[in-house]
Structure formats: structure tokens, C-alpha cells
Amino acid sequence: MTNNSKKSYLELTKKWHRFAVLSDAIAMLSWDRQAIMPSGSGAARAEQIAILSVLKHEELTDPLTLELVDKADTAELGDIEKKNLFEIRRIYRHAAALSPKLVEEHSRACATCEGQWQLARKENNFQVVAGSLGEVVKLTRQIAAIKAETFKSNSYDSLLDEYEPGGASAQIDAIFALLEPALQKLLPEVIEYQADIDFPTYPTPVPIQNQKSLGQIIMKALGFDFLKGRLDTSVHPFSGGTPDDVRITTRYNENDWTSSLMGVIHETGHALYEQGLPSRWRGQPVGSARGMVVHESQSLLMEMQVCRSPEFFKFLAPIIEKEFMVQGDQWKAEELSNNSRRVTPNFIRVDADEITYPLHIILRYKLEKALVCGDLSVADLPDAWNEAFESSFGTRPPDDLQGCLQDIHWYDGAFGYFPTYTLGALAAAQLFSAARKDHPDILAQISKGHFSTLLNWLRKNVHSIGSALSTKEILIKATGSPLSITAFLEHLNSRYLGKASKNY
Amino acid sequence: MTNNSKKSYLELTKKWHRFAVLSDAIAMLSWDRQAIMPSGSGAARAEQIAILSVLKHEELTDPLTLELVDKADTAELGDIEKKNLFEIRRIYRHAAALSPKLVEEHSRACATCEGQWQLARKENNFQVVAGSLGEVVKLTRQIAAIKAETFKSNSYDSLLDEYEPGGASAQIDAIFALLEPALQKLLPEVIEYQADIDFPTYPTPVPIQNQKSLGQIIMKALGFDFLKGRLDTSVHPFSGGTPDDVRITTRYNENDWTSSLMGVIHETGHALYEQGLPSRWRGQPVGSARGMVVHESQSLLMEMQVCRSPEFFKFLAPIIEKEFMVQGDQWKAEELSNNSRRVTPNFIRVDADEITYPLHIILRYKLEKALVCGDLSVADLPDAWNEAFESSFGTRPPDDLQGCLQDIHWYDGAFGYFPTYTLGALAAAQLFSAARKDHPDILAQISKGHFSTLLNWLRKNVHSIGSALSTKEILIKATGSPLSITAFLEHLNSRYLGKASKNY
Structure with a gap:
């Protein structure tokens, strides 16, 4: 490691330390918001988190960051230093790929859509949120396309990479193609096997x-x-x-x-x-x-x-x-x-047992891939959901509340997370x-x-x-x-x- | 307000907003630290608060801040805008008066001294903390001198201004000169008056x-x-x-x-x-x-x-x-x-009743003024305390734990706060x-x-x-x-x- 590259590496470490500590501060403020914050202070807290996020983003996307990565990146680097540079470059590219305007539009669309989703659930009516979800999906496709270009990957993988660095839909497809039929074979066997079991009940309330x-x-x-x-x-x-x-x-x-x-x-x-x-x-x-x-x-x-x-x-x-x-x-x-x-198959993922849970996930994975790459339109989502559910579980959800409205993830913009x-x-x-x-x-x-x-x-x-x-x-x-x-x-x-x- | 000064004012408002929101975030993280944080995460939290404080300080002392204040400060300003500029200038000057080196030295000395104070209390021995307090007082005097120069005020007032903007020791001296004898006259009268009162007791523990x-x-x-x-x-x-x-x-x-x-x-x-x-x-x-x-x-x-x-x-x-x-x-x-x-006179301020509380404060005010302006040395503090207490309350603290070791304020560097x-x-x-x-x-x-x-x-x-x-x-x-x-x-x-x- 030359003196110059060592100096650049140290400077980068200092920059990253601020970035990491800002992330920690945001994490603590977010925990507080979800766990104990009084309901009337949401707007003020949102502003705190927004300003810290902007500072964090500025720290990261400062062109100096990439310059330092390049200067530090020499052949004599130790293994850990190489991994650090690799990760910094990856995270930098996620952040810098998008224009601030697109990030802001997407963030606003997700916030709106989450609100509409709450309403849609209350009214058990997908139409209430269809427009907002359409906007989120439109922007998600734009983001995915830009990142796919940046990372030389496909759209879905470029989103997946934020949750599972290096993850690949080709690998997931291959795994799920084996898992799904195996589970569908196993499920009726287990149900039959359990038919004779006398499960205990716990009527005593526990304080x-x-x-x-x-x-x-x-x-x-x-x-x-x-x-x-x-x-x-x-x-x-x-x-x-x-x-x-x-x-x-x-x-x-x-x-x-x-x-x-x-x-x-x-x-x-x-x-x-x-x-x-x-x-x-x-x-x-x-x-x-x-x-x-x-x-x-x-x-x-x-x-x-x-x-x-x-x-x-x-x-x-x-x-x-x-x-x-x-x-x-x-x-x-x-x-x-x-x-x-x-084991008791159910329409709702979060209530699912260990065997049916993956079937819920496989369904969502297929649908979100189709949404991201443009094969499925938001308007067709409820029907596509219900058909997929029926083909997997043999029953059709009675309404969208027990179908495509049940999870928050897509409505708050998280595509690529489910698998x-x-x-x-x-x-x-x-x-x-x-x-x-x-x-x-x-x-x-x-x-x-x-x-x-x-x-x-x-x-x-x-x-x-x-x-x-x-x-x-x-x-x-x-x-x-x-x-x-x-x-x-x-x-x-x-x-x-x-x-x-x-x-x- | 000219277009240019309006533009400067708006830019300043945006800068200040970030400063204010960072202060809010620090306030929330500090509350958490004092109220519910697990004890083992103190170092990580200190780092979060330190980094946010640095960012806040950078935001404030950016020379552009003062430039914008000057550009915005025109005769046609509205009343609120004038007050805002006045306060920004005041807070800027407090922050910018000191070199980062002095701020850091002072902050480290206070942290050390607070730790030694805990020890000194445990051992009921002022000597344990005397050296550290000496260092804090030395740096406090330096800070006070620099700020007095900046604000064209006296040393003590320049410290007081951080807690009570515009506060003046001349005014406090005048008030306390009337209050102290009045309380000393009142106190024995009240004690005599209350001698006949049969105060209730509350032996029942309340969950x-x-x-x-x-x-x-x-x-x-x-x-x-x-x-x-x-x-x-x-x-x-x-x-x-x-x-x-x-x-x-x-x-x-x-x-x-x-x-x-x-x-x-x-x-x-x-x-x-x-x-x-x-x-x-x-x-x-x-x-x-x-x-x-x-x-x-x-x-x-x-x-x-x-x-x-x-x-x-x-x-x-x-x-x-x-x-x-x-x-x-x-x-x-x-x-x-x-x-x-x-009313029951007591050596300890935080246990004091409404009449004797101000006497505790007046004692501390006189001593801290003398410490700041150099009339009292740290070595002489315990005796000075005990004499002042005796002359005010008629009894002498039996030890320093009930004397000059009882409050945290000086040991964590807060001079000018007591009055x-x-x-x-x-x-x-x-x-x-x-x-x-x-x-x-x-x-x-x-x-x-x-x-x-x-x-x-x-x-x-x-x-x-x-x-x-x-x-x-x-x-x-x-x-x-x-x-x-x-x-x-x-x-x-x-x-x-x-x-x-x-x-x-």
C-alpha cells in the first residue's frame, strides 16, 4: 500500500465513520418512532430523520468518496481493506445512481401509497390504492432500470441487491422451482398425518x-x-x-x-x-x-x-x-x-405455519418480479394474486384484504425483499x-x-x-x-x- | 428588504433549520441516554451525539452563516426577522469565539472531572477531584475571558449569557443583596411560627x-x-x-x-x-x-x-x-x-424547602463568581463553602459530601447556571x-x-x-x-x- 493510497484509505475510513454513526442515530430515532413516540410528534420526527438522511446521503455521494476509493484501491491492499472498498463502492453506486429528484419523487409516492393502503384496507377496496401503487410501480421500474444499467444486472436483481447484496433471481428461480412442488406434495401428507393428533388448547389467559x-x-x-x-x-x-x-x-x-x-x-x-x-x-x-x-x-x-x-x-x-x-x-x-x-393453511402470511409460509413467499416473489419487469400491471394484480393463490393452496381469497392488500411491503416501496x-x-x-x-x-x-x-x-x-x-x-x-x-x-x-x- | 437581503435571509433560514433539527435529534438521543438506554451502549451513544454535535457546530460556524446574517441585516427587516438575526448572531458568536482545540480540551476536562467527582463522593474526599476541577476552572476562566472580549462584557456574564441570554451579574448582585437578608430575617420567624404546628405523617407506603x-x-x-x-x-x-x-x-x-x-x-x-x-x-x-x-x-x-x-x-x-x-x-x-x-433547613440543596432554597443558590452564586474571576482558588473552595454556609445557616457542614461535593454542576463545567x-x-x-x-x-x-x-x-x-x-x-x-x-x-x-x- 503506497503512502498515498494509505492516506486515501484513512480519509475514507473517517468519512465512512460519520456515515455509519449517522445511520446509527437514524436507527435509534426510528426505533423510538415505532416503539414509544407520542403520536402527535410524527411530523417533527419525520423531519429529524429526513435531515439526518440528507446529511448521510451528502456524506456518501460526495464525489470525493469515489475519488478516495479509487486512490485507495491498490493491489497491495489487505483482504479486509479490499472488502471495505468493495462495499463502499457498492453502496455509493446505489446512492449515486439516482438523481435527488427521482429519490424524492419515489419517497413521496411511497408515503402517499402507504396512506392510501391503510384506507384501502379499511374499505376493503383495492381500487382506493390502485392509482398510488401504479405511481410507486412506475417509479420503481425507473429506478430498477437505472440501477440495472449501473450494476450491469437485470431490473429485479438491482433491487434485490439492496436487501441481499449479490443476490440473483436466477438462483432464487432455481431454488423455488424445486421448493414449490416439494411443499405442495408435503402439505396434504402433513394435514392427513395431523388429522389424528389431539392438539392441546390453552384457555387460561396468561397475564x-x-x-x-x-x-x-x-x-x-x-x-x-x-x-x-x-x-x-x-x-x-x-x-x-x-x-x-x-x-x-x-x-x-x-x-x-x-x-x-x-x-x-x-x-x-x-x-x-x-x-x-x-x-x-x-x-x-x-x-x-x-x-x-x-x-x-x-x-x-x-x-x-x-x-x-x-x-x-x-x-x-x-x-x-x-x-x-x-x-x-x-x-x-x-x-x-x-x-x-x-399446520393449518391460511390466507394470511403472518399467521402461516412453517410449511405454508414459503408458499406465501413464492407467490409474492413471482408477482413482484412480474410487476418490476412490466409483465404484470397494477390493475391486474388482484386477479393475478387470487389465481396464484388458488393454484397453490386450492382455495381463493374471499376478498383483497385477505389477498393482495394484506402486506405493507409493496405499498411502502419495498420490492425485492420478500424472497x-x-x-x-x-x-x-x-x-x-x-x-x-x-x-x-x-x-x-x-x-x-x-x-x-x-x-x-x-x-x-x-x-x-x-x-x-x-x-x-x-x-x-x-x-x-x-x-x-x-x-x-x-x-x-x-x-x-x-x-x-x-x-x- | 431588498431582493438580495431577502435571498440571504431565506438561505439563512434554511441553514438554521438544519441546525435546529440537528439539535432536536441530539435532544432525543440524550433523553434516551438518560432515561432508558442500556448501560453498555454508552460509548456508542456518546459517539452518535459527538458526531451530530460536530455537524451542528460545522453548520453554525460556517463563515457563510455570518456573511448571510450581515447581508440579510437591512433596515427594512420586520421585527421577527430582526430578532432572529440577533439570536443567530449571538449563538454564532458563542460558538465561533472558541478554537475547536479549546472546546475539545474543555469538553474532555469536564468529562474527566465528572468521573473524578463520582469517585470523590464515594470516598467523601474533595482532594480526589481537586486536580480535575482545577483544570476545568482554568479552562473555564480562559473561555470566559475570550467570550468577555467577544461580547464586551465581564467574564461571569459571558458564561451566564449561555443559560440566560442578556443576564447580568450586576442585576443579580443587586437582587441577591436584598433577598439574602430578607430571607435570613424570615427564616427564624417561620421556624418559630411552625414550632406549634402538628405536621401529618404518611406511614402508609403507596405503590x-x-x-x-x-x-x-x-x-x-x-x-x-x-x-x-x-x-x-x-x-x-x-x-x-x-x-x-x-x-x-x-x-x-x-x-x-x-x-x-x-x-x-x-x-x-x-x-x-x-x-x-x-x-x-x-x-x-x-x-x-x-x-x-x-x-x-x-x-x-x-x-x-x-x-x-x-x-x-x-x-x-x-x-x-x-x-x-x-x-x-x-x-x-x-x-x-x-x-x-x-420548613426545615438542611445541608443539601435538592432537599431544601422554598425559603432556604434561595440561600443555597446565593452561596453557590457568590462562590462561582469568585472562582471564575480568579478571586477564589479551587484549593480554598471547601473552606470557603463551609464558612459561607455557616454564616448563612448558622451550622457548618460536617463533611464535603454535604458541602461543596453535593452538586454536579461545576464538576461538569456548568458555571453561570445556578442563579x-x-x-x-x-x-x-x-x-x-x-x-x-x-x-x-x-x-x-x-x-x-x-x-x-x-x-x-x-x-x-x-x-x-x-x-x-x-x-x-x-x-x-x-x-x-x-x-x-x-x-x-x-x-x-x-x-x-x-x-x-x-x-x-
């Missing part, structure tokens, strides 16, 4: 205070560091904050204690990833989470792989007895475990399978409430890598293979049809 | 939940807008946030319900001022609170003038009976009111007296729980003025006179010696 206390106990057991994070309440559960201050939320329903607990566990998975990111690279691109596929793999590994296992319920049952002050057969480990495996849910579920199965191969006693340990072997494995193989490897590289290094549906299908067969899984 | 609920009821009654603010818990009660999102905190003690309630009422007074600031000038200097004297006048007006009046306790007693589920003589209005008037507490108490008495002159039935209304006449009077005469008038102008316009001790002494005589107050 919120006890649910909260249980959630905190499980968070601690899983390894959440409360010195660097919080648990709060919000309408929609989410993870927010920064790696040094991870804030997760859940919602409580006295008549459904499983929902708040599984929400807490899911968000704890996300939080453990953030808390395990390499602190020595904090504020550098390589120190950040890799992308939404790895992120979702961490939440789903905890929620689906670990905490719906019979072994987890062995650990959980006596704690529940004590914390909820309950007794009876339905609170025994086996019944709790049974209950967590119930990461299911890719994350596949990755979770693959990673957990690999962890058990490395440590065959992980599930036995979990039944005793010991999660450290698992957490250490995740810390080493996923969390501590940050963005120093790509999603694909992380998976290959940790599991020996690129992403595939094998581990996920084995897992579903084992959990839902009692078919013996591979011996480890 | 925190009930105290919180009472606090919220009283906040609402006083006029606090929960759509634009919150009540939370913290170790040290404070007001934070922004005018559109005012956040107050209190602390709860099951065995002392009066402390949390009076804390809530005090902070509500601050909050009502913030919530009443003119929204049409939001983000402009004239739209901000005038300074600490007016701010403290608003909290003390609510806490001391209004909510320790016999009429307030008439309103409060039945609510307490219901919320605390208590009964008995000590919970009747008269006894509650009696209890709130108890605003007592000036605020005087202003509170004067304003409340004027409000009752304008509306003789205010206290009768309060006994029925109606606070709107009072609040509307404050909105009109104080809150809605923002910084468009000086503290002096606000007082003269609202009460007919500049700040004096008359109303305060009348109030103390009436409340604590039962001497008839003026007829209104």
Missing part, C-alpha cells in the same frame, strides 16, 4: 406481566446481552437499534401466550446476530450484518429450528409452570411441542444441521437450557464474519454447501411427518 | 403504580398534551425532548409519594412552556424558549405557587383518596397543604401574582381542578412569546415591572407566616 417475564428469561438463556439491548412492546414486533444497543419488541395477547414468546425468540435471533457482529470492525462496512438472508436465517434458526424442537420444550415446560403458575397435561413438554407443530424470508428459512435449516453435525449433543444441551455451544458456533461461523464474506461464502464455509432446499425439506419431513432425519 | 397514575391525572389536569409528550422514570428527574415531543421523568419512592408528585408537577411546568412555544416559529431562534430564568419560572410557578396552595390541595385530596385508596385525617386537604409548607434557579423562583411569584390580578378567581378555579384560565394566561404572556422578547421585556409586559423580590417575599410571608397578602 402480560408473566409473558414478559418468561420472554426475558428465554432471551437471557439464548444469550441476549441486556447490557446492550432492551425488550419493549409495539404494535408490530420488530428489531431495531444498533449492534451496541439492540432493541427488540413484541406484542402481548393474554389469550395467546405462544405468539408473544415466539415473537421474542424470533427477534432475539436477529438481536444475537447484531450483538455478535465484530466490534473491531464497528463502523466499517465489513463490520455490518451481511444482508437480509443471513439476518432472517438467524431469527428463523432460533424460532423454528431451535425453539420448536421437542428438546427446547423440555427446557421450557418447568419454567412455564413456575412463571405462569399453571399445571396440567397441556403444559407438559410433549403437548407444548405438539402444539407448536400444528429473503424463505431463503433465510432454508439457510436456517442448513446452518442448524451443520451445527449439529459439528456438535452432535447440541439438542441434548438445549433440553437442559444450555445454549452456549450453539451460540459459540453461530458466533464463529456467522456473526463474527460481518460482511467480510458473501452470503454464499458464509454458507459454504459453515455448512460445506451453497444454499439448497435439502436441509429444510429434511427438517420438515422429520418434524411434521415423524420421518427419521439423518443420523449425525 | 408506584398508584403514584404514577396520580401523576398522570395531575399532568392532564394542568394541561399537559400526551399526544406530544411522555412521562417516564429515571434516577434524576428531568425534562427532555423537543417542543413536539416533550419527555419528563420522575423517580418513585413508595415511602414518599409527595416527592414523585412534586417532581412531576415541576417538570410539567417546564413541559407546558415547551408545548406552548409558538409552532409558527418552530425551528427559528425566536421560536425557542427564552432562557433558563423563564424556564425555571414556569416549573416553579406550577410546583411552588400553584400546587402548594391550599386551593390546589382541595382539588387534590379527593383524587388521592380514590387513587391511593386511603382515608383518614392526614389525607384531608388542610393536612396535605400543611405538610407541603414544612437562574432563584431568579426563576422570583419570576414565578411575580407572574402568578400578575395572573391573579388579571383573573382574581384563578385560585378558586384551581380548587375545582380548572387550570385553563391560568394556562391561557401563561400561553399568552409567556409561552407564545418564545424568544421574541427578552426575559426583562416578558416580565415587564406581563407584570408591569422588571424582576424584583417583592412578589416572592409577599408570597413567603403569606404562605409561611399567615400574613395577609395583598387584596386582588
Whole structure:
């Protein structure tokens, strides 16, 4: 590294530090807005976030940034420095590709559309939001086209890249082409298999205070560091904050204690990833989470792989007895475990079980690809949705509220995000399978409430890598293979049809 | 206003808007740090606040700011525009007077000193912090000298100006020279007068939940807008946030319900001022609170003038009976009111009653003036404190923990802040007296729980003025006179010696 390139690299690091810290500040203010902000201060908060975003954008798209990247980029660079430059260049190009005018138009169109979507839901009438969504889709197509040109990729991939850097629809197409028929074959088998199972019911309401206390106990057991994070309440559960201050939320329903607990566990998975990111690279691109596929793999590994296992319920049952002050057969480990495996196809994605969830995602992925590349018009969306749903699930949504109006994502402008849910579920199965191969006693340990072997494995193989490897590289290094549906299908067969899984 | 000066003014407004919004973002992040942040994320949060402060400082001290002020400053300016320019120039000069190096040294010295102060308190040993405080005082003297040169004022006034714009030690000297002997005459009279009073005791512990609920009821009654603010818990009660999102905190003690309630009422007074600031000038200097004297006048007006009046306790007693589920003589209005008037001299300022509180402040004011102008050395501070205390209260603190180590202010670098507490108490008495002159039935209304006449009077005469008038102008316009001790002494005589107050 020449003196000049070293100097440029250091200057770039300083610039990026400001950019990263501004992002952190925005993250904290956004958490506050969603979790505890009084409703009347929305406009003032929006202004704060907008001004910080402008400053962040100015910091990033300053032409000096690219100049410094170019000057710093010499052959003698170390590996980490190379990764940092690669990521800075990628993020710079996302930001600089679009004119400020287009960014502003798109941002305004999304805000309008989200408002109209709320209205459309209230009136159960897609027409209310059709015009606004049309505008969002029009601008999204423009953005996708410009970015495709910049990144020499196709439109959809250029959007996907913001959520899953390096993600490719060709790969997703190939995976989903195997997954969809496999699930459609599995689903009726599971429904038939479960027909004889007598699922337990939990009529006793559980006070919120006890649910909260249980959630905190499980968070601690899983390894959440409360010195660097919080648990709060919000309408929609989410993870927010920064790696040094991870804030997760859940919602409580006295008549459904499983929902708040599984929400807490899911968000704890996300939080453990953030808390395990390499602190020595904090504020550098390589120190950040890799992308939404790895992120979702961490939440789903905890929620689906670990905490719906019979072994987890062995650990959980006596704690529940004590914390909820309950007794009876339905609170025994086996019944709790049974209950967590119930498969019931449903029109609504967020209520879906582990088997049907990916079918919901595949449907949305196909439709959003068609919307972005212009094969589907907004006017035709409701019918296209209902037909796709019928062909996948065999029933037709009775209205758009249970159809194409159910999710916020497209209406607030997030195209290219949906597939990461299911890719994350596949990755979770693959990673957990690999962890058990490395440590065959992980599930036995979990039944005793010991999660450290698992957490250490995740810390080493996923969390501590940050963005120093790509999603694909992380998976290959940790599991020996690129992403595939094998581990996920084995897992579903084992959990839902009692078919013996591979011996480890 | 010429076209050029109009253009400059508009550009300046835009610059200032960014500055103001950055200040708001910092305020929210600081509230979070003090109220709910997990302890392990302090370093990351400090970095966020530091970077935003640097950006804010860059925005302000950009030489273009002063250039734009000069270009905009023409004779044809409207009144509000003139006030805005005046304030921008004042704040610019405070910021630009000091070299970044001096600011950084001072900021580091204060942080170190605050840490040493914690240690010194733990060990009850002033020597532990003497060196650090010496460094803070040395840098404070440098800063004061530079600013005195910039503002053509004396050292102390140049520091005072940051907390109380336009404040002058000559005026404070004159006021305190009258107030101190008056209080020293009053204090023994009150103690003798109260010797026969049988003060009630409240041995029943009151659960925190009930105290919180009472606090919220009283906040609402006083006029606090929960759509634009919150009540939370913290170790040290404070007001934070922004005018559109005012956040107050209190602390709860099951065995002392009066402390949390009076804390809530005090902070509500601050909050009502913030919530009443003119929204049409939001983000402009004239739209901000005038300074600490007016701010403290608003909290003390609510806490001391209004909510320790016999009429307030008439309103409060039945609510307490219901919320605390208590009964008995000590919970009747008269006894509650009696209890709130108890005068007991004490070494500790924050535990002081309404009469001795100003004596604590006068002591600190004299000492900090001497420290700033070089008449008192840090080494001599403990003795100087103890002598001043003895001459004022007749007893000598047994140690420095109950003497010069008790307050954080000097140790974190706040010189010139203390007198605003007592000036605020005087202003509170004067304003409340004027409000009752304008509306003789205010206290009768309060006994029925109606606070709107009072609040509307404050909105009109104080809150809605923002910084468009000086503290002096606000007082003269609202009460007919500049700040004096008359109303305060009348109030103390009436409340604590039962001497008839003026007829209104």
C-alpha cells in the first residue's frame, strides 16, 4: 500500500465513520418512532430523520468518496481493506445512481401509497390504492432500470441487491422451482398425518406481566446481552437499534401466550446476530450484518429450528409452570411441542405455519418480479394474486384484504425483499444441521437450557464474519454447501411427518 | 428588504433549520441516554451525539452563516426577522469565539472531572477531584475571558449569557443583596411560627403504580398534551425532548409519594412552556424558549405557587383518596397543604424547602463568581463553602459530601447556571401574582381542578412569546415591572407566616 493510497484509505475510513454513526442515530430515532413516540410528534420526527438522511446521503455521494476509493484501491491492499472498498463502492453506486429528484419523487409516492393502503384496507377496496401503487410501480421500474444499467444486472436483481447484496433471481428461480412442488406434495401428507393428533388448547389467559417475564428469561438463556439491548412492546414486533444497543419488541395477547414468546425468540435471533457482529470492525462496512438472508436465517434458526424442537420444550415446560403458575397435561413438554407443530393453511402470511409460509413467499416473489419487469400491471394484480393463490393452496381469497392488500411491503416501496424470508428459512435449516453435525449433543444441551455451544458456533461461523464474506461464502464455509432446499425439506419431513432425519 | 437581503435571509433560514433539527435529534438521543438506554451502549451513544454535535457546530460556524446574517441585516427587516438575526448572531458568536482545540480540551476536562467527582463522593474526599476541577476552572476562566472580549462584557456574564441570554451579574448582585437578608430575617420567624404546628405523617407506603397514575391525572389536569409528550422514570428527574415531543421523568419512592408528585408537577411546568412555544416559529431562534430564568419560572410557578396552595390541595385530596385508596385525617386537604409548607433547613440543596432554597443558590452564586474571576482558588473552595454556609445557616457542614461535593454542576463545567434557579423562583411569584390580578378567581378555579384560565394566561404572556422578547421585556409586559423580590417575599410571608397578602 503506497503512502498515498494509505492516506486515501484513512480519509475514507473517517468519512465512512460519520456515515455509519449517522445511520446509527437514524436507527435509534426510528426505533423510538415505532416503539414509544407520542403520536402527535410524527411530523417533527419525520423531519429529524429526513435531515439526518440528507446529511448521510451528502456524506456518501460526495464525489470525493469515489475519488478516495479509487486512490485507495491498490493491489497491495489487505483482504479486509479490499472488502471495505468493495462495499463502499457498492453502496455509493446505489446512492449515486439516482438523481435527488427521482429519490424524492419515489419517497413521496411511497408515503402517499402507504396512506392510501391503510384506507384501502379499511374499505376493503383495492381500487382506493390502485392509482398510488401504479405511481410507486412506475417509479420503481425507473429506478430498477437505472440501477440495472449501473450494476450491469437485470431490473429485479438491482433491487434485490439492496436487501441481499449479490443476490440473483436466477438462483432464487432455481431454488423455488424445486421448493414449490416439494411443499405442495408435503402439505396434504402433513394435514392427513395431523388429522389424528389431539392438539392441546390453552384457555387460561396468561397475564402480560408473566409473558414478559418468561420472554426475558428465554432471551437471557439464548444469550441476549441486556447490557446492550432492551425488550419493549409495539404494535408490530420488530428489531431495531444498533449492534451496541439492540432493541427488540413484541406484542402481548393474554389469550395467546405462544405468539408473544415466539415473537421474542424470533427477534432475539436477529438481536444475537447484531450483538455478535465484530466490534473491531464497528463502523466499517465489513463490520455490518451481511444482508437480509443471513439476518432472517438467524431469527428463523432460533424460532423454528431451535425453539420448536421437542428438546427446547423440555427446557421450557418447568419454567412455564413456575412463571405462569399453571399445571396440567397441556403444559407438559410433549403437548407444548405438539402444539407448536400444528399446520393449518391460511390466507394470511403472518399467521402461516412453517410449511405454508414459503408458499406465501413464492407467490409474492413471482408477482413482484412480474410487476418490476412490466409483465404484470397494477390493475391486474388482484386477479393475478387470487389465481396464484388458488393454484397453490386450492382455495381463493374471499376478498383483497385477505389477498393482495394484506402486506405493507409493496405499498411502502419495498420490492425485492420478500424472497429473503424463505431463503433465510432454508439457510436456517442448513446452518442448524451443520451445527449439529459439528456438535452432535447440541439438542441434548438445549433440553437442559444450555445454549452456549450453539451460540459459540453461530458466533464463529456467522456473526463474527460481518460482511467480510458473501452470503454464499458464509454458507459454504459453515455448512460445506451453497444454499439448497435439502436441509429444510429434511427438517420438515422429520418434524411434521415423524420421518427419521439423518443420523449425525 | 431588498431582493438580495431577502435571498440571504431565506438561505439563512434554511441553514438554521438544519441546525435546529440537528439539535432536536441530539435532544432525543440524550433523553434516551438518560432515561432508558442500556448501560453498555454508552460509548456508542456518546459517539452518535459527538458526531451530530460536530455537524451542528460545522453548520453554525460556517463563515457563510455570518456573511448571510450581515447581508440579510437591512433596515427594512420586520421585527421577527430582526430578532432572529440577533439570536443567530449571538449563538454564532458563542460558538465561533472558541478554537475547536479549546472546546475539545474543555469538553474532555469536564468529562474527566465528572468521573473524578463520582469517585470523590464515594470516598467523601474533595482532594480526589481537586486536580480535575482545577483544570476545568482554568479552562473555564480562559473561555470566559475570550467570550468577555467577544461580547464586551465581564467574564461571569459571558458564561451566564449561555443559560440566560442578556443576564447580568450586576442585576443579580443587586437582587441577591436584598433577598439574602430578607430571607435570613424570615427564616427564624417561620421556624418559630411552625414550632406549634402538628405536621401529618404518611406511614402508609403507596405503590408506584398508584403514584404514577396520580401523576398522570395531575399532568392532564394542568394541561399537559400526551399526544406530544411522555412521562417516564429515571434516577434524576428531568425534562427532555423537543417542543413536539416533550419527555419528563420522575423517580418513585413508595415511602414518599409527595416527592414523585412534586417532581412531576415541576417538570410539567417546564413541559407546558415547551408545548406552548409558538409552532409558527418552530425551528427559528425566536421560536425557542427564552432562557433558563423563564424556564425555571414556569416549573416553579406550577410546583411552588400553584400546587402548594391550599386551593390546589382541595382539588387534590379527593383524587388521592380514590387513587391511593386511603382515608383518614392526614389525607384531608388542610393536612396535605400543611405538610407541603414544612420548613426545615438542611445541608443539601435538592432537599431544601422554598425559603432556604434561595440561600443555597446565593452561596453557590457568590462562590462561582469568585472562582471564575480568579478571586477564589479551587484549593480554598471547601473552606470557603463551609464558612459561607455557616454564616448563612448558622451550622457548618460536617463533611464535603454535604458541602461543596453535593452538586454536579461545576464538576461538569456548568458555571453561570445556578442563579437562574432563584431568579426563576422570583419570576414565578411575580407572574402568578400578575395572573391573579388579571383573573382574581384563578385560585378558586384551581380548587375545582380548572387550570385553563391560568394556562391561557401563561400561553399568552409567556409561552407564545418564545424568544421574541427578552426575559426583562416578558416580565415587564406581563407584570408591569422588571424582576424584583417583592412578589416572592409577599408570597413567603403569606404562605409561611399567615400574613395577609395583598387584596386582588
